[in-house]
Amino acid sequence: GAGVSQSPSNKVTEKGKDVELRCDPISGHTALYWYRQSLGQGLEFLIYFQGNSAPDKSGLPSDRFSAERTGGSVSTLTIQRTQQEDSAVYLCASSLGWISGRHSNEQFFGPGTRLTVL
Amino acid sequence: AQSVSQHNHHVILSEAASLELGCNYSYGGTVNLFWYVQYPGQHLQLLLKYFSGDPLVKGIKGFEAEFIKSKFSFNLRKPSVQWSDTAEYFCAVNRLTSGNTPLVFGKGTRLSVIA
Numbered sequence: 569g570a571g572v573s574q575s576p577s578n579k580v581t582e583k584g585k586d587v588e589l590r591c592d593p594i595s596g597h598t599a600l601y602w603y604r605q606s607l608g609q610g611l612e613f614l615i616y617f618q619g620n621s622a623p624d625k626s627g628l629p630s631d632r633f634s635a636e637r638t639g640g641s642v643s644t645l646t647i648q649r650t651q652q653e654d655s656a657v658y659l660c661a662s663s664l665g666w667i668s669g670r671h672s673n674e675q676f677f678g679p680g681t682r683l684t685v686l
Numbered sequence: 687a688q689s690v691s692q693h694n695h696h697v698i699l700s701e702a703a704s705l706e707l708g709c710n711y712s713y714g715g716t717v718n719l720f721w722y723v724q725y726p727g728q729h730l731q732l733l734l735k736y737f738s739g740d741p742l743v744k745g746i747k748g749f750e751a752e753f754i755k756s757k758f759s760f761n762l763r764k765p766s767v768q769w770s771d772t773a774e775y776f777c778a779v780n781r782l783t784s785g786n787t788p789l790v791f792g793k794g795t796r797l798s799v800i801a
Binding site: 601603609610611612613616624627659661673674675676677678679680 | 780
């Protein structure tokens with residue numbers, strides 16, 4: 569597909585369970601970002617991958633949150649022992665990165681995964 | 687740390703009215719500036735962006751924004767809104783570096799256009 573895809577589109581889980589959210593970035597994009605969109609908090613940065621560099625985890629709200637990116641492409645965001653305050657829309661974005669002496673900071677967003685923790 | 691302020695939480699306009707949504711950012715260095723739009727039930731889409739050059743940038747659907755460095759502002763404008771402009775609008779900024787950096791978003795402004 570041409571855009572960023574995310575799965576599942578909706579996830580309902582019980583408090584205390586673990587969840588995995590998946591992101592497929594645009595082919596060729598070296599940078600991948602996870603954000604969270606919740607009522608009252610707006611859009612918050614969670615974690616960022618750039619090529620083979622160590623990820624920037626500075627936005628992760630707690631050690632229950634982790635993410636990995638395999639093969640420089642697909643990424644999985646894992647939330648362990650979910651809490652009700654984790655309920656939000658989790659957005660993934662990708663961008664081209666540093667290509668041929670210029671940088672492209674335009675980020676393309678996926679449709680998001682709506683997580684509801686009961 | 688960077689931060690972005692959007693002054694209006696909810697704006698209600700009649701069709702054909704002019705629109706201006708305020709955005710101010712705080713960061714001492716050089717930044718890239720963006721406006722994203724999220725239509726009901728859809729994902730975030732880029733409206734326009736400023737990296738360098740002419741501070742007045744044109745985007746899609748008749749939107750424009752002006753970067754005023756001295757005021758740390760990047761206000762979004764449209765001369766005549768349509769019902770289809772009903773959406774949530776987000777201003778965002780990231781640092782201008784040799785690579786990519788995460789976006790810092792404002793809390794968004796919900797625009798409702800009524801007939």
